[in-house]
Each structure stands twice: as C-alpha cells, then as structure tokens.
Amino acid sequence: MAQDVPLLAGPQEVRSREQRPARTGRTVGRRLRWSWLGLLPFFAYTALFFLLPTGVVLWTAVRAGNSFTGANLAATVHGAYLTGLEHSVEVSLIDAVIAAVLGLLLAQAVLTSRHGFVHRLVASASAVLANFGGLPLAFLFVAAIGNAGVLTRALSSHLGIDLSGSFDLYSVGGVELVYLYFLVPLMVLVITPALEGLRPQWQEAALNLGATRGQYWRMVATPVLLPNVLGATALLFCSSFSAYATAQALTNGTLSLTSLQIGNALSGNVLTSSQNVAAALALDMIILVVPLTVLYLAMQRRTSRWLAQ
C-alpha cells in the first residue's frame, strides 16, 4: 500500500497530497522504507520463544543420539504409554460429548432467560472456571468428595453410604468428573455466540408457516448450528486432552494419562532418553490436537463473520 497516505483516503485526497511536494516526496519514501522494521520485534519474538521450542519438540521426537529414528514414536504407542494415550482419548471423548450436550442446554437456558444478571453471572462464572480453574478445581473436589471430603463423610455418617467403595476420585473416572467442571463452562463460552446468531425471525417464520417447535429445531436450528457444535466439541476434546494441572494435583502424577506422562518424563528420572520420550509423547499430542483446534478456529471464524452481518 502506498503509505503515509492514510488508510481511508480516497483517490481525490491522494491527488491533492501529491500537489504538496514538500510533504510527500522524501518523507513518505523514508517512512515507508523504515516503518516495516517496527514489525520485526513481533516476528522475532514469536520465532524465538514459540516457533523454536515447538520445532525443537518435533526435532527431538525423531532423534536418538546423533541419528534419526522412529523408535521414540514407536515406544509411545506400546505398553504403559499406549495405555496412557487410550485413557486420555477415552476421558477426552466422553467428557467432550457430555460437556457439549450440557453446555448447549445451559447456554440456551441462559440466553432465553430475561434476567440480565443471570447472563452476567453465568458468563463470568464460566469464564473463571473455564480459564482459571486448573489447580483450584482439584482442591475443591478433594474437599467435597475426596477420601476425607465433606460429602463423603456426611454420606457415610448419616446415610451409611460408603462413597469411596463405589467411586474413586483419584481414578480415571474421577478425573472425568472433575474435568466436566471446567469443560461445561467452556462449552457455554464458545457456543453462546453461535446461539445468538440464530435469529428469532427464523423461528417466527417457521412457526407462522405451520412448523412445530420440534420441526424448527430439527430442520432449521440444527443444520445451522451443527458445524459450530462440532467445532466446539473438538475444542473441548483438545482442552481435556492437554489438561495437566488438575490431574497432576488430583493424582500426584500417578495416573496414566498422556499429559501426566509427559510431565513425568520431563521432571522425573534423569534418563538420557527421557527428553526424547517426552518429545515423542508431545508429538503424539500435537498430531491429535492440532487438526481439531484448527477445525474449531475455522468454525469460530465462520461464526464471527456471520454474526457481523
């Protein structure tokens, strides 16, 4: 773009500026030539602190000593690491589907309620739980239904029900339950804009033409929302798959989940190959998570364009 001419200037203004040589000629040329340097810090920064470490992960994952190898990756799909991957996929899949359904219901209930304060309350509580939950959530659940939790003790002393016999908070099932506590709010946050995009007029039109509400939801709303719901579910899957803090705090890293295994390989026993294993596990995670997140981001762009109309 011919710059120093302001962005919004029409052709006429450009011409009128050209009639003032004192201002245009040299100054503009110099400005244009040097101002791109202002973009350098950003690109240098992201290259150094983001692209380099990410590239290093890919590189380390396929190296052993001084040669290339597929052994690291092969090791991550056998034995304990395979179990970890299976558990992680299971937890993420189940939680993503449950959270998507519950989050959708909650978001719709909040949107159609007429109380502004309900909106703000749920929206802000969702933002806090979905983004800043992590570690505190683990403590909340330990306090509520852990071995010495409030609910566990109340149930056993008043009703004689032994919660720890039928349910273990420190197992895969427990992690699934706790993850729901930040995944449902996350669903509320990401699906609300799409629900807002459903124009009331569409429903009115459908009802006026004789459709039932069921037909409206089945034949109008669902096709419109489906891509967004799928994109959001993909995001929930990724969020659950890559979560680390909550599970680490709950189980002290003993549960076999991929994210915990990466952490253990990094911090634990200083085998020379552990860095390569961590990188290979991380690469597994990238392979699973990146396409799904990209799907979500694409769907989100679609929604924001559509809402802007």
Added chain:
Amino acid sequence: MTAVVGDTALSSPPLPERTVPRGQRRRLRVGRGVVLILAVLYFFGPLAAAFWFSIDEGNGLTWHAYTNFAQAPGFGSAASLSLELAALTVVLSLLLMVPTLLLVHLRFPRVRTAVELLSLLPLVVPPIVLVVGVSTVIGWGNAGSSGSFRSQLFNQLLNSSPPPILPLEYVILVLPFVFRSLDAGLRTSNTATLVEAARNLGASWPTTVWRVVLPTLRTSLLNGSFLAFALVLGEFTMARLLQYQPFAVWLLQFGNTDGQLSVALSLLSLLLTWALLLVMTAIAGRGPRKAVV
C-alpha cells in the same frame, strides 16, 4: 487447558421475546428454570462443600485458614513471585503487541493475517507441549562450558530473581488473548480515522499515540491486561516443569501439609478472579459495547 473467553456472552442483551403459544411458553419457562437451578447447584455445590471443608473442625468451626494463610511458610515468596511474573508479563506483552498491532492496522493491513495466525497458534500448541521444547532448549544452553557467553546468558535467564524465562514464555501463552482484545478494539474504534485527524491537525506521532490511540483503546488494554494477569497468577504447568515455585506450584506442595488452608486459598483465588472479572465487565460496559472481548 486451552483457554477461551467468550466474546458476546459478557455483553449481550437478552433476546427479544419469541412468539410462542402461551401453554408452550409456560412449559419452556419451567424447563429453563430446571436447567438454571441444576446449573446453580452444579456450580456452587462443590464451592459450598469446599468452604465447609475449610472451616469445619469436627466439633466446631475454625477460621484459621482465612486468618493465618499469610503466615504459611513459603506463601509470601510464592505469592510475590507470582505477582512479579504477572506484572512483567502484562507489561512485556503490551510493549510487544500495541506497537505491532498499531503498525498493522495503520500501515500494513495485509500483514494482519500473518500476525493473527502467529498470535493464535499458542492456542493450538498446548503449554505441556511447549514446555517440552523450552526445557530441551535450556538443556542445550546448559551443555556449554561454564564461563562462556552462552552459559552466562542461560544462567541469567534461569537463575535471576524473578527468572526472566517465565515471563518471556508467558507472553506467548497470553498472546491469543492480548491479540484478540487489542485487535477487536482497533477494529471497532475507528483508530485509523482518529489518527488521521490528529495528524492533520498537526499532532506529532508520540502525542497521537499517547493522547488519541491509547485512550481510545483503554477498554481493550484493560481487558487484555486482566486476562494476561489472571492467567499468569494461576499458571501451573510451565512453572512446575521448569522447577520454579510461584503461587500455584507452592499451593500444591503445601496442600500436603495443611489441606484446609490450601482449599481456602483455592476458593479465595477463584472468587478474587471472579470479582475482578465482574468489576472489569462493569467498567467495560460503560464504554462502547463492541470493544469488549
């Protein structure tokens, strides 16, 4: 955990009443009420149980967790480290992103896609993956002979107080949020026209930025800073795996010593974040609506 903050959820007005027959409307309202009540139980049940846990002493109540947490061993240094890291991250990310996005919006609109892509990428690569790369690079840096420039540089990066490596990487983690709020602010506030007007009236660039651009972007700046600040205060993954001990890491370790105190602090940190967010929404609500992320 991939972090996302809703766009319109914070600011949108309720939808207009839909035309639905009366009987159906009542059924809908009941259904909605049930969902909302269940949601309240679900959100606040564990919070209430945790609160009870933190004050229950078996045969009485105790408030020691809420009165004594400041004296807990290690709390002071962990909390101040977290605050320092959060402040550094906010300052650094704004210093990096404000000039970049101004340039992009005012002069290089075609670079916007590239900047957006790079800024959103940290959402795609989870922190647990990024930290593997970072620790590998640190390993390479430490491999050099001691006294060389490289090992001195890494020593500075890792062992100063606070360790610069954490805020440097945290800037990457918060990049998507800072980008989104600043970009939304710049797009909706017509900054280009305002800058043009200021320049035509003879204002210098520094004056324009200080007295026109920054005040216009106030809401976005506040928004982005808040998100960055709160995310860093709660950050656990990277700090733990690089073996530093800010608040979240300390909290987990101390949890083994005093369960009640760590539950109380977890509750306090969640409530504090929530209160800050509500205050911020209220402030933002007074400005132009669209600038809210």
